[in-house]
Amino acid sequence: MKTGKLISLLILAVILALLPFVVKSPYLMGIFIMAVVNAILGMTFSIIFSTGSITLGAAGFYVTGAYCSAVLTTVLGLSFWLALPLAAIVTGIIALIVGLIIVRSSVLAFLFLTVVYNLTIISLIGHTELLGGWAGITNIPRPESIPIPFHAPIQFLGKIPYYYLVLFLLLLTIVVFYALYSSRIGRGWRAIKLNPQLAASLGINVFRYRLLAFVVACIFAGLAGSFYASYSTALVPEGFGVFESVFIQIYAILGGLNSYIAGPIVGAFILTWMPELLRISKEIEPIIDGFILVILVVFLPGGILSLPERASRLWTPVVKIARRIRSW
């Protein structure tokens, strides 16, 4: 990692870590928490995109992780700290089984089948009384407090402990994804994205590499879901439909599809804050998001982080900052 990258990453980390000392309103903190969750989800979209496929089922695995965690904590009475990794593992296993079937198909059929998975899992949860049906599952316990020597234990009552927990999950996601992208596996994914046939002829098992990206993406979506279940303490299946997957896709595309880590973070923060800043009603919001998606794909397929190449020299300072962010 270059020093420039490292410095900008550290600056961002410090800003994010000090945020609770500046932002006092729990409501605004809640939006920041959701922005970070969305950033993780956006990155799971990007990791699949880095193999040249597009998924529209990210919310399907998000909800899988959330319900796994909810069942483990409410029905089996496990601790959240045990349920968090377990939910991610179970989501990963489900993703492996689903992936064995759907990753084999062409990229277009894969796209449709992820949609089908998302619709199916929602319908399955809605029809299953054990999982609360369409009414959803409530009273999911909050994470148990963490005892610290010589200090009061950290209790998950306000928003701030949740914020640091989700920030830790974001960091974990960034580290794992960065390690993958810069390893042999990441180079394999890049080769597959450029030309699957050529990659296969060089001895890369296209199916296995794509499957790996898919499973890793779903594990982290499940992790985010498990966090969300304990954070919101209530789940309703209808909140995780294909539209949610579309939003997740917009986070990644809005930020920039060419930067797999910074893009989704930028996109998620902008899109999560947009309805708040513009004071748009919940009814109109999806329409505006839809327009953003269409306009992005038609006019700015590279996303916001591709603006440096497009902007004129008048923008030099802005461009410099954007370059710095994008170079991660």
Next chain:
Amino acid sequence: MTATLLVQVLVNGLQRGMIFVLVASGLVLILGVAKIFNFAHGEFYMLGAYAAFFACCIAGLNYALGLILAVLAIALLGGLTYTAVFRHIRSNILLGAAATMGLSLIFRQGALVLFGSLQKGIPSVFPGLITVAGISLPVERLVIIMLTLLIMSALYFVLMKTKLGKSIRAVMADEEAASLQGIDSNLIYLITVAIGCSLAGLAGAIMAPVYAIFPDMGEAMLMIVLLVIIVGGLESLNGAVIAGLAAGLLLSFGYQFIGVYNEIVVFLIVAAFLLFRPWGLFGHPHEAGW
């Protein structure tokens, strides 16, 4: 399990299947010719139903006229969508598909805001039962089967026998060669998208007197149709017809024997099928990257 019930479930399944065939063939046409995957297809189905509702119940026209007006309205909307959006996203099919998801969002939420979330309905046009050899069947479903058969025959006739159909098939096979023969491929794309969308709208208008009309009705339809075209082989019209009918029958018999989980069972069957034939019934292995 009596023979009567069996025939009733069969007719029900055929009717549902024919509707899937109509919607799926529109999707296949757009995908095959214009190389656009239209995630907003379910929304054209929904808007077709609303158009029929407005023509029949608000404007007070008779149903046949309402049906024609609904088809024309959806064809116009499809043409406009092509000119405004689809035209620009043809270069990248995956990102293009992502953009049509945005369209789906706009149409569905727009319908919710403009028409409200309350379910609407058209009074049944062909009420009553007909008794054939001791088995009573709803007239409505038989009429729908007849009507959709007629429409599909007309579609095949247009595609196979007319000059327009030949041009469409030529562009589908090879755009460059077709252009060299003097076919305006942009016009063909526009026409195909309009036809494809109006097929979905027509299906919606036909189903309007049978099912409730509400803004989210396109989603369930899209899910089945996605499975249908994947099993059929993405760009094959014949595949869509066979898979569409199979889906209708499976869902109908599944509902009779298994209940509300029938869609999940269909999904499992499709998954098992894809394990052995990831490229679908009429697809080609090389198109799937194999």
